[in-house]
Amino acid sequence: MTVGAQVKSCYASIKGIEASLRILRSQSNDLEAHDAYLETEHIIQEIKKDLEEQVLLLARQEPQYNQ
Template identity: 40%
Template sequence: MTVASNVKQCLASLKGAKETLSNLALKSSDEQAKRTFHESMLEVEEIISDLQKRIGHLEFEEPQYKGK
């Protein structure tokens, strides 16, 4: 598996984790838990953004990885 494939797989996993954290924040009745889930979701969003930039960089450097 290539580095680009690994990064894209990681990105997909993080998007799933973000959705799970979002759902937990919405469904939780404990205010502290809601805040914790929401803050964690925001952290994951930042990481997702960084990985998307990295994927763009990888695809620019190695065009054969684009869209895979």
């Protein structure tokens, strides 16, 4: 698996985690848990943005990673 493919796979996993956190947050009746899910969601969104930038960078710098 190329570096580009690994980064894309990681990005897909992060998107799944983000969706799961959103579902858990919406189903939570506990305010503390709700806030924890929301805070974690924000962290995951930052990571997702960084990975998205990395995918674009790899595509520009290393055409062989473009899949």
